[in-house]
Amino acid sequence: MNSRDKIAVAIYFVGFLVLIGSGTAYLSCSTVMPYHKEAMEMTWEELGIGLQTLLQALIKITAAGFFVTGLPGLILLLIPFRRGEKWAHWPILFIGVCLAVFFFLRHHHRLFENTCVNAMARVCFRNCHDNSSIYSISRFGQKSSEDWTRWQRT
Numbered sequence: 001m002n003s004r005d006k007i008a009v010a011i012y013f014v015g016f017l018v019l020i021g022s023g024t025a026y027l028s029c030s031t032v033m034p035y036h037k038e039a040m041e042m043t044w045e046e047l048g049i050g051l052q053t054l055l056q057a058l059i060k061i062t063a064a065g066f067f068v069t070g071l072p073g074l075i076l077l078l079i080p081f082r083r084g085e086k087w088a089h090w091p092i093l094f095i096g097v098c099l100a101v102f103f104f105l106r107h108h109h110r111l112f113e114n115t116c117v118n119a120m121a122r123v124c125f126r127n128c129h130d131n132s133s134i135y136s137i138s139r140f141g142q143k144s145s146e147d148w149t150r151w152q153r154t
Helices: 003-028 034-040 049-081 086-112 117-128 132-138 145-153
Strands: none
Touching: 003 049, 003 086, 049 086
């Protein structure tokens, strides 16, 4: 393995461990993460049972996504890639590109307002851009229908 491959292995190894660690942290969380509670500006007990269930499901789905990405990537990296098998470069690269696209869309979905990507970005990443959207959802019953319509359009 040349030095370029060793650097790639180190970077991917750290990245895959971070994904697995994040999945473990999210999976072990019984409510929501502390920064979610801070963004909601409400205690967990103030939330309705329906919203608590929804938020717990989203946390568990996120944990599963981290595991489904990190564990196969780590296995590909440690077994076939280290053996020098050339085919292993492509699935590892694919995982890295998928993660890069996901995080790009998560933070920059408003760039695609008038394109075909808009529907996917709005459905998948609407609430990830700013913490105030979580607060808006938690206070939904207290918002006017005009506020709700305006929120749906953003």
